[in-house]
Amino acid sequence: MLIPTICPFCGVGCGLLLDVEGGKVVRVIPEKDHIVSKGKICGKGATAHKTLYLPGRLTRPLKRVGDSFVEVGWNEALNEIVERIKEVKEKYGGKAIAIYGGCQNSLEEVYLMSKLIRFLGSNNVDSCARICHEPSATALKEVVGIGASGTSVEEIPNAKVLVIAGEQITESHPVLTEYLIEAKKHGTKIIVIDPRFTKTAKLADLYIPVNQGTDVYLYNAVGNYLIKRGLYDEEFVKVRTKGFEEYAKTVSRYTLEEAERITGVPKELIIKFAEMITIKPTIFSWGLGLSEGGGINAIRAFLNLMLLTGNVGIKGAGPIVYRGQSNVQGSGDLLKPWILPNGPLNEENAKKLGELWGFEIPLEKGLTVTDALLTENDIRAVILVNYNVAHSLPNKSKVIKRLKEMDLVVVLDSYMTDTAKLAHYVLPVAMWAESEGSVVSLDRLVKWRFKAVEPPGEAKQALWVLAELAERLGLKVPKDPKVIFEEMKKVVKLYSSLKLEDVMDHSKNSRYPNGEIVLYEDKFYTSDGFAHFIPVEYRPVNRKGLVLITGRIVTKYNTDTLTTYMNDEEDIVYLNAEDMKSMGIKEGQEVILKSECGEVTVKAKSDPGLKKGYAFMINSSDLVNYVVCDILDPETRIPYYKSTEVVILSR
Ligand code: SF4
Known part of the structure; x- marks a missing residue:
């Protein structure tokens, strides 16, 4: 007996068919008819049934x-x-x-x-x-009216340019790698913005090695460059947006020279990035690197560029948020x-x-x-x-x-x-x-x-x-x-057009609102129907030690409760090889990783993708959150998981 379901892991939501024998799921088959995954699944999805039968299932209160x-x-x-x-x-x-x-x-x-x-x-x-994409949902709601992706992953191959900020697609949303490969075959140019040179960055036509926490400066400087040279979409800005004057005034202070100094990205690369995103259609997509690294302001600054270039409301353009869980x-x-299911709390x-x-x-x-x-x-x-x-x-x-x-x-x-x-x-x-x-x-x-x-x-x-x-x-x-x-x-207006029979048929488009795949073609869902620039200022951070960033690997899922059957990765802190040398730390050596919140003993290994001054740990580690400090975004209260100052002590 084959029962259709949705993969319990990442937010791509691939369709699975569960093969049931004797009251047990014995294997997982990709669901060919699923409208988005179309018969593709990754290794996690293919072994998802194992999550049901791990040792220690709770069976009684x-x-x-x-x-x-x-x-x-x-x-x-x-x-x-x-x-x-x-x-x-x-x-x-x-x-x-x-x-x-x-x-x-x-x-x-x-x-x-x-x-x-x-x-x-x-x-x-x-x-x-709250701890992943609440800033993304909040920023999208205020900028374009709906706190969700404004287009579908199916549109990726229709984009001429795909910007991926702070996201390792190959590790976190593996099936989407196939969309990237298909897009590349169609000639889509990929820009990856990440302080770490990841496997996703290897697929990029342009890699922007931004310093952690400096995204707002980068995006504001790009905005200023486009405005000064008249390279932005004036017609779109005039007809479909509000708040441009204030935005232009804010970003006018952000220069390319300072951007290079602060973000660590050479000026020539910033210009190339700026000019590539003026191409239509461009998708602006992002992951936890942006939301957990810079909070809501980093996302606002990124979305301002989407509006400035008029890359929303058309096929192959718009915002995509790479969300990490099935619901x-x-x-x-x-x-x-702060919000009721039927609207603002009032x-x-x-x-x-x-x-x-x-x-x-x-x-x-x-x-x-x-x-x-x-x-x-x-x-x-x-x-x-x-x-x-x-x-x-x-x-x-x-x-x-x-x-x-x-x-x-x-x-x-x-x-x-x-x-x-x-x-x-x-x-x-x-x-x-x-x-x-x-x-x-x-x-x-x-x-x-x-x-x-x-x-x-x-x-x-x-x-x-x-x-x-x-x-x-x-x-x-x-x-x-x-x-x-x-x-x-x-109760929930956004869901009012959903039909249960379409939701139950995995081959049908059952998106909210109204089955729209590409949102905002005619109007934005804000109260006045316009998209809104939200100008934000860069707040400098003074750091003395290494910056610890966290992220996913493909064989682990969130807190690892469901993926213990996969690779049993040790608790490792990854470092830049030159940093290791200057600290006298050998490959595989046990070290103490210490922050203001706590310290843990882990093994140190080098990662060629890490810039000097950075450390990396996987976010599924049992130990990492003893060290990651609880600095919360002032507005959306997301923790800044990707900017803890740490020191490494030899044992
Ligand atoms: S890409 Fe995500 S949803 Fe699809 S099979 Fe893999 S883990 Fe599951």
Whole structure:
């Protein structure tokens, strides 16, 4: 029996067919009819069924007793959790409760999380998008109106130029490498901007070795160059945008000479980059290097160039955000502490939502997950849904301490993660192939995951767990994902045009809004219909030590819970060979990697792709977030994962 589903790993959202024998998924076959992946999958997708059968699957609810866990029944666990939530609410109010997570969950589960937290009287809800592309979604929303990719990956071969900033496609979104190769055959020129010369950079026609954290200077200087020489798209800027004068005034102070000094990119390369992006159509795409490296301002500066060159709203152009999880786009759409699922957090939207949901919606802004776990605040009870915060947030020691201080930590997960180990209750939930519901790809394609097999033991679908908790707390909600899907469409305007039958048919285009593949051809989705330049200034950073940047490798996925069956890479810090020589460090030598937040012992190896002054670790490492510090973007509260100052000490 072959059951169609969507790959549980990256945001490309490739279609898979699960071959089921005797109640077990025995192999994965690429789904030829899938509208985007068209029968292509990478090594991770091809072995995805192994994630279901790793040692240590959780099969019964667990309750903490002292330093260990005891197995309990569902009734006991849920009733006790509900009592403890009620106690916290009575003592400290609804705003002492939070629900975070959702990027591995379906839209329907995420929607329930969003509803349940408001029922409890709080807006403390957030998704894992907070630590990856929330700045991208926020910047896109203010610049063009929708916080998602404005075109599809299918458009990559139609671009004459593809700009890739801070993204290793070959490691993070492997199937897209085939799109790059196809694009190159069509003559597409590829520009890669990255402080590290990656495998993706090897595919580039132009490589821009920008110094970490200096993107804003680079993009502003390019903007200034194009304006001064009249190389920008004046007609597009005049007819379809607002804010150009202020932008032009801001960037007028950014010179090529200073850009070369600050960014480390030779002036000639900057000019070449500037002139290449005036070609139409050009796609502006980016990954975590931009969002976790420079926060929202780096993305605004990048998008300003897209507007300046008129490269949006036409085939083969526009913005693409390389999102890293199968439903990070969807959970980011629905789970925000400052925005309601039906629009901005204000009295009017709260009233409308309250009428639909049948209870009063709180108006006070909630806390992001990073604020909740990395700053002083009043949260006392937290429900974490498939979210391993003790591994993935920076300053790991601080996060662990904060979780230990909580009155109640409830974790819904399938394996005993670092976070689950700190919980008061661990609730075993079904994984991607054991449940059904919809997920959103990195290019807004909403597709259904069909249930292929039963979860092990007493594990339940997260939807059931959330619905049971809601019901026992006094909120009756449907447990059928199809019913929730229809309810969600009434609340979330962007999703209103989705048709369940198209979402369930993987060969059909079921993108939101309105099935549009290329957005903004006629109008932008901003309140006035124009695209908006958002001028930003470069803020210099003074660094004394090495800069630690983090990133993915193809055989690991996020916190590595699901990829332990792949390459068991040691914890390694990669360094520039000359730096190693000057520090007297030998290849493979154990060293202490130290930052203001902590220190770890790792092996040192050289990486020919690293510039002098940089260190690199994979973000799946157990150790890396002891060292990465919790410096948060002032606006979007994303941690700057890619700019920790470190020193290396010999052991
Ligand atoms: S590219 Fe991403 S979605 Fe596609 S098979 Fe690989 S990991 Fe899965």
